[in-house]
Amino acid sequence: MSGFSIVNGIAEITDPAIYENWLDNEEFKAAVAADSSPERNAVKRLLIDFEADLARMVRDDRVQEQVVEVMTKYAAWDYVQHDPNAAGNGLEKLIEHFRNVPVVGEVSPPVVSVILDGEVACLMMRKPVPDPVVPDTTYEWNILTVFRVHNGKLAEHWSTFRKAVPGRDPLGD
Template identity: 85%
Template structure:
């Protein structure tokens, strides 16, 4: 039993270990990326691997050493950024933005679904977090982000973040 099931294109995780091992769990990533054509599967896999590589940098405290390599592998030179906390457009600004991502030692949440419409893709990541209303309980928080993929590279990104004071959480926590 793999510890997850794909239901309506979204991974439903039943084994909590997947939240920790998803980065290197080929069965999980392949299942989430699976689609009706090799081209669509390749785009989904590109996005999943991008998120996994970024997650590894954060988890392993390797952002400074690997950010240029990772961003150059995945993002276009003329990358367009729609995040009010980012310093602007272009690959160099993207690299500079991620130089300031704090290394936490924690595995960021897994990609549980990718919805494609032409060049635009919506990624859903899921994290189990403490319930702020019911003491001692937890709930699944779904985090959405959008990308445009063009010619095999991330060309544009839309964020759900609010503008934040530098160093503060843009999710408002």
């Protein structure tokens, strides 16, 4: 594996370029999704591909052109949303929510682990960010999000976001 290794089910990134190229790095995505069960591998890959397509859409400032296609591909029509910043439940509300997401033009953090328990999956993404305590250093910020996958579609989502002012980044950046 080039620029990363999988340690205890978590991708440990040694090549900083992966933070930028993970969206199209098939070796990286396949390694993170790897599982001895083909069914579990498929669910992990669905979640990783969703995050990659979502990140690519935002990075490329193509939300308005691609949001319906991306959300329809991955989310169930009766999608349940537990993000306090979202417009509500259902596929149409999910699309509406993403039409209003602030586009920042940077690559979202890579998915470094997917933990499955039945239909529920926890994704961990990781991003090096400036350390506010130790000047001129960074630390690894781990971002967790949880989905329920049912019949090959995202059926429900819980996030760790705090409620934010509309149009502002709920991550606080």
